[in-house]
Every structure is written in C-alpha cells, then in structure tokens.
Amino acid sequence: MQTVVGVSFRPVTKIYYFSPGEVPDLEAGDYVVVDTSQGREIGQVAWRPKELADEEVGGGLKPVVRRATALDLVERDRWQHQEPETISICQAKVAERGLPMKVVSTEYSYDGSRLVVSFTSESRIDFRELVRDLAKTFSTRIEMKQIGVRDEAKVLDGVGKCGRQLCCAGWLRDFAPVTIKMAKNQNLPLNPPEISGVCGRLLCCLAYEMDVYSEARSRLPKVGAMVDTPVGKGRVRRVQPLQETVTVRLEEDEVLRDFSADELGGVESRGRSCGCSGCGARVQSQRRGEDRDTGGSEEADPNGDGEADSGKDAEQPLARARRHRRSS
Numbered sequence: 001m002q003t004v005v006g007v008s009f010r011p012v013t014k015i016y017y018f019s020p021g022e023v024p025d026l027e028a029g030d031y032v033v034v035d036t037s038q039g040r041e042i043g044q045v046a047w048r049p050k051e052l053a054d055e056e057v058g059g060g061l062k063p064v065v066r067r068a069t070a071l072d073l074v075e076r077d078r079w080q081h082q083e084p085e086t087i088s089i090c091q092a093k094v095a096e097r098g099l100p101m102k103v104v105s106t107e108y109s110y111d112g113s114r115l116v117v118s119f120t121s122e123s124r125i126d127f128r129e130l131v132r133d134l135a136k137t138f139s140t141r142i143e144m145k146q147i148g149v150r151d152e153a154k155v156l157d158g159v160g161k162c163g164r165q166l167c168c169a170g171w172l173r174d175f176a177p178v179t180i181k182m183a184k185n186q187n188l189p190l191n192p193p194e195i196s197g198v199c200g201r202l203l204c205c206l207a208y209e210m211d212v213y214s215e216a217r218s219r220l221p222k223v224g225a226m227v228d229t230p231v232g233k234g235r236v237r238r239v240q241p242l243q244e245t246v247t248v249r250l251e252e253d254e255v256l257r258d259f260s261a262d263e264l265g266g267v268e269s270r271g272r273s274c275g276c277s278g279c280g281a282r283v284q285s286q287r288r289g290e291d292r293d294t295g296g297s298e299e300a301d302p303n304g305d306g307e308a309d310s311g312k313d314a315e316q317p318l319a320r321a322r323r324h325r326r327s328s
Contacts, residue, residue, distance in 0.1 A: 001051045004061060007034055007043035010107075012154075014173055020049045021063035031068035033110075038143070042068050042076050042110040072110060079108035086138070090117055093133055101125055104147065105155045108140075116143045120152050150175055153199040160197060167204055178202040185213050187241070216241035219261050228265030231257070 005026055006015040018034050020026060030045045086106040094101055101121040108115055115138055127144055134142045147155075150168065157169040168175070183195050183206055197203045217239065221227050225236050227248060234248035237256060245258050 002054060002057050002061065003049050004052050004057055005049045005064065006046035007032065007064075008046050008173075009041060009043045012169065012171060012173060015046045016043075017052070017057055017061055019061040019063045021065070023064050023067060024049060026064070031073060033065045033068050033072065035062040035065060039109065039114060040065065040111075042072055075112075076110035079110065079112045083108060086115065089137065090134065093130060093137070094119075097130055099125055099127065099130065101127070102152075104152050112140060114141045114143060116145055118145045118147050118151075118155065120147060120149065149199040150201055153197065158198050161203070162205075166198065172204060175204065176207050178204060178206050182206040182210050185210065185217065185241075187239075213241045216244055220244065220246055221264065227259075229257070229259050230263055 003020060003024075004017045005020050007018050008015050023032065026032065026045050026048055028045055028047055031042055032045060033040055034043055083106050086108075087103060090103045090106060094103055100123065101119045103117060103119050105118045106115060107118070115134070117134070131142045131144060153166060154168040158166050160166050164170075178201070180190065180202065183190060183202070186206070186209070188195055188206075195203055195206065220239050220241065221236050223236050223239060226233060227236060227246070229248055229250070232250055232252050234250040234257075236246050237249050238247035240246065240258075244261050246261075246264070247256055247258050249256055
C-alpha cells in the first residue's frame with residue numbers, strides 16, 4: 001500500500017497520483033507545486049491523501065514539493081491571461097507556413113518557462129521550423145502536442161444532443177471505451193448521426209447505462225430462441241430490456257405477442273428459423289453441428305444446378321496424387 005494524493009492541473013481533466021511527501025495535511029481544493037516529467041507545475045488537490053494498492057498506483061510516484069503560495073497563483077494567472085493572444089499568434093504562424101494542422105489550445109506552465117501547443121491533424125507533420133519560429137517569438141520552450149477529436153471537443157466545449165453542456169467538458173475526466181455493441185444492446189438506431197457526438201465519435205453516454213441493459217438482458221432469452229408461453233410455444237422476435245419483456249411469434253397462429261420474463265417457461269436456443277436474421281444465424285450453426293455429428297458434408301456446386309459433379313473431376317486432389325504415384 002502507498003499513500004497517494006490526487007492532483008489535476010486543469011478543470012475537469014485527468015487526476016494524477018503523487019506522493020504527499022512532506023505535506024501530509026492536504027485537503028481537496030488546495031493548490032500545490034509538484035514535480036512532473038516536464039518540470040514543476042501547479043495543480044489542485046482533487047482528493048486528500050489515502051492508501052492505494054501498489055498495483056493500482058503503478059510505478060514510482062513523484063512528490064508534492066510544497067503548497068502553492070499567493071505569488072505562485074498570481075504568476076500562473078498572469079500567464080494564463082496571455083493564452084488567448086498566444087493562440088491567435090500560433091494560428092497565424094501555422095497559416096503562414098501552410099501546415100495542415102489546427103491549433104486548438106495553448107497552455108503556459110505556471111512560471112512561463114514552457115508553452116504547450118495542442119493541435120489536431122489528420123497526418124504526421126514536420127513542424128520543426130514552426131517550433132523554432134514560435135520559440136523565437138515567445139522566448140520560451142515550445143512543446144507541440146497532437147490531440148484527438150474527443151480531446152478537441154473537451155477543450156472547445158459545446159452543447160450535446162441532449163441540449164446540455166458536453167459531458168467531457170462539464171464533468172467527465174476520462175474517456176471510457178465506447179463500442180457499437182453498446183448501441184445494439186440498447187436497441188438504438190445504428191444510424192451514425194443519431195449515435196455520434198459533436199466530435200464525430202460514438203456518444204460517451206452510451207456507456208452510462210450499459211450495466212443496466214446487460215443485467216436486464218441476462219434475465220431474458222435471446223432473439224431467435226424458442227420459449228414456452230402461457231398460450232403455447234413461440235419464437236422470440238424482439239427484446240425490450242428496460243420493460244423486461246419480449247415479443248414472441250406464436251407457432252399456432254403466428255401472432256406477435258408481448259410477455260414478461262416471469263411468464264416464459266423453458267428456453268430452447270435452436271430451432272427452425274422464423275425468418276429473422278438472428279434465427280438464420282443460429283440455424284446455420286445448427287446445421288454445421290449436425291453435419292459434424294453425421295459425418296456428412298456438402299460440396300460446392302460450381303455449375304449451380306443443385307447436383308454435385310461425378311467422375312474424375314469430383315475426386316479429391318490427394319486421391320489423384322496417390323493413384324499417380326502407384327502407376328508410376
């Protein structure tokens with residue numbers, strides 16, 4: 001176990017672990033000076049020191065040097081007020097050189113000794129000449145940082161489809177993986193404009209309720225399964241996880257009816273297809289299993305007439321090679 005304190009360097013950004021060092025009585029909201037791989041920086045304590053397992057912490061921790069003084073905070077604010085003008089100058093320098101990149105933000109270190117220029121680009125760029133020009137203009141060390149479209153949306157902020165501030169800019173510190181399977185499990189339309197955010201990527205909110213949908217689906221049969229209902233057997237055509245109901249096509253009258261999970265009896269995962277895509281996939285796998293059990297096989301019909309060729313053309317290449325060796 002190690003004693004760590006969480007520190008963030010900008011609002012709503014990733015929290016980094018540091019060792020409290022000789023400043024153990026830290027509280028959330030305190031400003032501290034810490035050692036980073038890029039030099040000393042001012043950060044804000046996100047949560048007070050606590051014990052964490054070595055596996056969660058990772059490698060060695062850098063220490064908290066000291067509490068930030070009022071002079072440190074004034075110096076930091078002075079450099080931050082220069083950042084809007086710095087962005088305009090950087091954008092003008094990029095336009096002069098005709099580089100295919102977009103400057104998104106600039107960040108000074110608290111003492112102005114380092115300037116980080118964040119940009120987006122669809123390809124790799126040789127910006128060595130640009131760095132020399134910026135270093136000469138601002139008289140400080142320049143670092144170029146390429147970011148993705150999600151980070152760009154986080155920096156620029158905006159309004160989402162829900163009409164509220166973007167989650168990544170308002171409260172979401174880390175980006176969780178989002179997959180198209182999450183949209184499928186929530187019965188959402190797979191139309192890209194409907195499930196994509198302002199950044200063009202899948203909506204981060206698709207992951208918020210994924211656990212609820214997964215738990216609900218675990219109690220319901222899958223699409224294509226044969227189930228026993230109070231009015232007879234039928235095959236599942238649709239699943240409504242939040243209502244915990246399924247739509248079943250009954251075998252007798254082929255009518256679609258909704259049933260709750262408590263009303264369903266035995267579940268058979270395989271059977272004849274009812275015409276839906278989910279059933280078709282299961283029937284194909286079932287047929288392959290039956291072929292393996294009976295030792296039967298189907299050969300491709302190159303003529304398309306439904307009958308397999310006979311004679312020498314239908315013989316396996318290995319059999320022909322063996323017969324050729326015997327005759328020679």
